[in-house]
Structures are given as structure tokens and as C-alpha cells.
Amino acid sequence: MEFAHGDSQAAFFGTYKEVTSHSRLVWTNEESDEGSVTTVTFVEKGGKTLLVMHELYPSKEALDAAGTGAADAMGETFEQLDELLVTLGASVGRS
Numbered sequence: 557m558e559f560a561h562g563d564s565q566a567a568f569f570g571t572y573k574e575v576t577s578h579s580r581l582v583w584t585n586e587e588s589d590e591g592s593v594t595t596v597t598f599v600e601k602g603g604k605t606l607l608v609m610h611e612l613y614p615s616k617e618a619l620d621a622a623g624t625g626a627a628d629a630m631g632e633t634f635e636q637l638d639e640l641l642v643t644l645g646a647s648v649g650r651s
Contacts (some may be wrong), residue, residue, distance in 0.1 A: 585611075590618035 570591070574582035579598055587589040592613045599606045609630075613619040 588618075588621070590614050590621065592618070592622070 567587075570584040571586070572581070572583045573593070574580060577644040581596045582593065584593055590613070595610045596613070597608045599608070613622065624626045
């Protein structure tokens, strides 16, 4: 999978290990020899959806090698998701 934003591009490699409709996604991140496993769960609470994301690295060294770049990018990813959800919510409200 390849993502592009502005002049930046990044390729991501992995495999979906689990897909449970409306509740859970698990995939591998295989950009390096010591990739991580990401698990995302979706839980309905009070008419809203709580998204919980975990990343499991095979060692502390692998986590350290990932650096803060991945964590910093995640904040931007969630900001973009918020914007998308607002847009989708506005379009649903107009139907």
C-alpha cells in the first residue's frame, strides 16, 4: 500500500490477520525485519464509537528503531480521520 500527502510518499507492507466486521482489525507492519502488529478495536459507548489502537513490537530495540516519527504521524492520522468523519456525518445529515 502506498500513501501520498503533498510531496511525501510512503509505502507500507503487511498482512491483515483478523477482520471482524464493525469491531476489530489486526494487521502486520512489515516495512522492516522487526515489524509490529497493529490491533484496532471499535466499541460502541453511549451512541459513539470508541477507537482503541495498540501496536506490539517484537522487542524494545524494534520499538526504539521506529522512533517518534510513527507516534507523531499517528496524531496527524487521527486528525484526518476526525475531518473525514465530520464530512461523512454532514453528508448523512443531508440525506
